[in-house]
Amino acid sequence: xxxxxxxxxxxxxxxxxxxxxxxxxxxxxxxxxxxxxxxxxxxxxxxxxxxxxxxxxxxxxxxxxxxxxxxxxxxxxxxxxxxxxxxxxxxxxxxxxxxxxxxxxxxxxxxxxxxxxxxxxxxxxxx
Amino acid sequence: xxxxxxxxxxxxxxxxxxxxxxxxxxxxxxxxxxxxxxxxxxxxxxxxxxxxxxxxxxxxxxxxxxxxxxxxxxxxxxxxxxxxxxxxxxxxxxxxxxxxxxxxxxxxxxxxxxxxxxxxxxxxxxxxxxxxxxxxxxxxxxxxxxxxxxxxxxxxxxxxxxxxxxxxxxxxxxxxxxxxxxxxxxxxxxxxxxxxxxxxxxxxxxxxxxxxxxxxxxxxxxxxxxxxxxxxxxxxxxxxxxxxxxxxxxxxxxxxxxx
Numbered sequence: 155x156x157x158x159x160x161x162x163x164x165x166x167x168x169x170x171x172x173x174x175x176x177x178x179x180x181x182x183x184x185x186x187x188x189x190x191x192x193x194x195x196x197x198x199x200x201x202x203x204x205x206x207x208x209x210x211x212x213x214x215x216x217x218x219x220x221x222x223x224x225x226x227x228x229x230x231x232x233x234x235x236x237x238x239x240x241x242x243x244x245x246x247x248x249x250x251x252x253x254x255x256x257x258x259x260x261x262x263x264x265x266x267x268x269x270x271x272x273x274x275x276x277x278x279x280x281x
Numbered sequence: 282x283x284x285x286x287x288x289x290x291x292x293x294x295x296x297x298x299x300x301x302x303x304x305x306x307x308x309x310x311x312x313x314x315x316x317x318x319x320x321x322x323x324x325x326x327x328x329x330x331x332x333x334x335x336x337x338x339x340x341x342x343x344x345x346x347x348x349x350x351x352x353x354x355x356x357x358x359x360x361x362x363x364x365x366x367x368x369x370x371x372x373x374x375x376x377x378x379x380x381x382x383x384x385x386x387x388x389x390x391x392x393x394x395x396x397x398x399x400x401x402x403x404x405x406x407x408x409x410x411x412x413x414x415x416x417x418x419x420x421x422x423x424x425x426x427x428x429x430x431x432x433x434x435x436x437x438x439x440x441x442x443x444x445x446x447x448x449x450x451x452x453x454x455x456x457x458x459x460x461x462x463x464x465x466x467x468x469x470x471x472x473x474x475x476x477x478x479x480x481x482x483x484x485x486x487x488x489x490x491x492x493x494x495x496x497x498x499x500x501x502x503x504x505x506x507x508x509x510x511x512x513x514x515x516x517x518x519x520x521x522x523x524x525x526x527x528x529x530x531x532x533x534x535x536x537x538x539x540x
Contacts, residue, residue: 160291160316160324162372162408164398164465169375173512174462181509244510247533250526255512 172259180237183230190227225270232269236262283466296325299351305332310391311343313355316402324402327352328391340373341380343392344406357406364519367454370397371406377456377517397459399468410455416472417453420480420499425491441487448482448527450520451475457514457524463507471507472499474514474524481527484534493540500535508532 200207214220240258243249249258275281296315301308308330316324329347336346341359348355359369362381369380372395374388385392400408426435458464458473472480477499484495499505505528514524 158290158321159318159401159403159409161288162314162396162398162400162402163287163291163293165285165462166287167372167375167393167395168398168460168513171513171516173510173516177509177511241510244529245532247526247529250512250515250523250529252512252516255515 171256172263173255176237176240176259176262179233180241183234183237186230187234190230225274228273229266229270232273233262233266236265236269290323293324293326296327299327299329301330301332303332303335305334307333309333309385311347312391312393313344313347313406314395314402315355315405317354318404333385336385338384338386339381340383340385340388340392340394341369343385344380344394355406356404365452367452370454370456370459370519371395372398372459377460379454379456379519382519397455399465400459408455408459412468413453413455413458413473413475416476417479420472420476420483420495422479422483424483424486424489426488427490435488437487444485444487445482447522448478448485451478451482451522452520453479454519456517456519460513460517462511462513463509467503467507470503472504474508474528477505477508477531478522478524478527481531484531496531496535496538497540499531500540505531505535 197208197211200211215224240249240262243258249255293314311329311331312326313329314324315327329351331343331346331351336342341362344355344357344359348357357369357371357380359381360366361368364379364382367379370377371380372393373380373383374393377397380394394406396402396406396408397410400410403409424435453475455475457478458468458475461474463471464473480495480499483489484492484499489495508525508528510525510529512525515522515526518524
């Protein structure tokens with residue numbers, strides 16, 4: 155039944171803040187990670203088909219797009235892990251004060267970026 | 282289900298523009314959501330130029346000024362004007378709050394005023410809260426005790442009473458529930474922060490004897506676990522309460538007690 159009364163605007167008008175942003179990113183990265191883990195499993199199972207098929211993917215990962223792809227994966231995993239730790243702490247009933255959620259949210263956002271850079275440098279044998 | 286777009290009949294369009302007639306130099310534009318059930322058109326956003334030199338500090342003062350001096354047709358709920366009754370809950374500058382306690386100086390730029398999000402609109406800024414009240418009724422928000430204790434006073438220690446602090450102050454203004462994306466999209470099943478905070482208030486009351494059945498009742502995938510700690514509720518609460526923490530406490534109680 156199509157109701158005559160309108161529905162008041164919701165996501166269109168509601169202001170974003172740090173913890174709602176972290177929450178939605180947690181969901182998005184979660185979905186991305188499930189797909190990516192499947193891809194990584196496929197990649198490693200390509201070993202069974204011999205060196206050349208494995209090498210094809212390696213070639214892709216060494217291209218510019220491939221590197222961008224890997225960096226994105228690294229960020230997505232870092233974000234998910236940090237955000238999951240935040241969720242775990244919350245499940246114990248801690249960190250619900252507005253100020254704390256802002257700080258932990260910022261830690262998740264910037265921490266994931268820092269971790270991405272660190273992983274990149276580790277991959278480059280920087281350390 | 283997640284529904285990002287508004288239904289066709291709910292899309293807003295530009296409405297009337299009320300130009301300032303006082304000649305004041307200190308003007309602010311106030312955009313207000315308007316919908317009149319007797320016309321049957323889509324909702325519109327009317328813009329008012331308000332003279333801020335002669336306007337007290339709260340958003341409710343702006344609304345009163347508009348209703349008294351510019352446009353008497355505008356409809357909104359208000360009663361106590363002191364943040365106690367919860368009538369004037371609405372969305373101001375993209376955040377839910379009480380119009381009577383939200384200072385308009387906090388809002389940058391034009392002041393956008395909408396009804397509480399994702400409710401059926403009755404008129405202008407008045408949303409339909411029937412669903413929420415039914416859910417509130419469903420948690421049976423009253424003291425339940427066996428008949429033999431009904432004739433005498435039920436004593437509560439100071440420590441047990443202190444547990445209710447932060448839960449009993451709720452004025453059921455619905456700012457939190459209508460700020461919650463989970464509640465927007467599963468409001469028919471998910472109880473929402475306001476009602477869960479009240480459920481928590483009765484679960485932890487030492488005088489109540491139905492703790493276990495209360496917990497069992499609320500232990501439901503949709504009623505309780507739709508909370509994903511987005512924390513819009515806690516940041517919206519005009520009384521400074523923490524519904525998200527109360528929900529986490531209920532989850533914790535369910536995880537640690539065997540029912």
